[in-house]
Amino acid sequence: MRADARRNYERLLAEAKGAFLEHGVDVPLEDVARRAGVGIGTLYRHFPTRLALQEAVYRDQVDSLVAKAYELDEALPPGEALAAWMRSFVESAAARRGLMQTLKAVIDKHSEVFARCHDEIREAVGLVLARAQEAGTVRPDVTVSDVLRLNHALSVATEHAPQDTGRLLSFLLDGLRSQS
Helix, strand or coil: CCHHHHHHHHCCCHHHHHHHHHCCCCCCCHHHHHHHHCCCCHHHHHHCCHHHHHHHHHHHHHHHHHHHHHHHHCCCCCHHHHHHHHHHHHHHHHHHHHHHHHHHHCCCCCCCHHHHHHHHHHHHHHHHHHHHHHCCCCCCCCCHHHHHHHHHHHHHHHCCHHHHHHHHHHHHHHHHHHHC
């Protein structure tokens, strides 16, 4: 992709993400193009359908969450990296939820896009969880599925009360902490 086309693609993705969050996934695509400073034709060259744009935004959100796990693993002690990643997961869940519901309505939940995103998230949380367990800060019987389910539950519980996220996450982390 040429440099200008790449910039347009990235702007469209960023503006679509913002527009979906502010106005829902059915926001007019003309508004997304306008926000990105491009014409509607440019949007359609990159994303031939609304669904293609929605999938790209969802994949981008998942890619960011996965990258965050690796970034935190490098920057923080293992237990802190897991806690910070879990907070990132919960904070980003609201942005993914609307898209995920829309995509699941038209795409099979076992599709390539969901399978790839699921596998990448599992791998990322597996990394930060294993390191926290190796460091002795997290119970050895905690699994990747446990962490993902707990994160999902916390994101649902705080959807309408995001101010409670930190407090409830601290309770959750206390339960994961190794007793040794």
